[in-house]
Amino acid sequence: MKVLVDLCIVPIGVGVSLSGYVAACEKVLSDAGLKTALHSYGTNVEGEWDEVFAAIRKCHELVHGMGAPRITTTIKLGTRVDREQGMEDKVRSVREKMREPLPSP
């Protein structure tokens, strides 16, 4: 099953600067061969369910290994069985609708 994930990993107990941990997780995700897109409040990840969640688990293990005693992560995840839809398709679909007149309320 293919999944599109929005991933936001927050190490707790390591001070206020988190970008080094996020960068390390980016490397885990791309080393796992997953398609990713970093944004200002997380990373979008696309791939097979088991591979995506194995990589997220590796991120948690790595961030604990880097010294974080505690982690809280927020994930949004989407699956669909009606059709294939990749990361860029979702953005493209919204942008196309933005060019059309709004449906009247």
Place this chain on the structure above:
Amino acid sequence: MKVLVDLCIVPIGVGVSLSGYVAACEKVLSDAGLKTALHSYGTNVEGEWDEVFAAIRKCHELVHGMGAPRITTTIKLGTRVDREQGMEDKVRSVREKMREPLPSP
């Protein structure tokens, strides 16, 4: 690795009433032997990482099988390596603090 999860599964394209799908997922989680606590905006789940995410995958498969073409799920997940902390411990810890005077700002 033990994980505490807050899980909120939202089937899309099946109308406005979602409780039947949520009830079906509750059964998947408890059949998997996981500890769960239903609340008004999701379900808290406690267990080993791989078992928890295998059960969440089963929920997605079941909900698609029940007719939902699309699902969007929101997950919060916490891990910690400094000490054991179960579901009830977190609530108890907050309740204890609520009885103490507030730290001065």
Place this chain on the structure above:
Amino acid sequence: MKVLVDLCIVPIGVGVSLSGYVAACEKVLSDAGLKTALHSYGTNVEGEWDEVFAAIRKCHELVHGMGAPRITTTIKLGTRVDREQGMEDKVRSVREKMREPLPSP
């Protein structure tokens, strides 16, 4: 507009124990006259939109005032215009469905 919120406030840069901050926010929410229910990964809050979000803002101000340089908060929020549905109604509705036989896939 009435709203049901699941609120999870995470102070960053104040160490690993967060329950004191959560307890302080519980007080802000109940002082605002909002209906709340604490669970293991957040707090459910029910009320009018503007009152709920004014109280959440007060929580952020208080937690910063208590010394947290940075906060990341996760919110799920639901509104509906088809009918009234309170916090307990959602849980009751799922529990009722759990007693019924599952719809066949």
Place this chain on the structure above:
Amino acid sequence: MKVLVDLCIVPIGVGVSLSGYVAACEKVLSDAGLKTALHSYGTNVEGEWDEVFAAIRKCHELVHGMGAPRITTTIKLGTRVDREQGMEDKVRSVREKMREPLPSP
């Protein structure tokens, strides 16, 4: 108080295609003068707390007006008092760290 938000609005009960609703919300946010960046699982929004949440409320009102009986929205929101940090700063900060050698675990 300045806030950085990741916003994901999900109309329920309007079928499987949601991009028209998301596009309408994008317009609400930009009409409100807020800085936004659309990604594959939501929209990042930057602005003053009250303006951002007033715009999110308008999005809910609009989406209900477009026919959605029910909406579930997921928000991540960050505030910080130690320093100014805009949307692009967060991404830049991670990218810089990705060029550095990883801290040894």
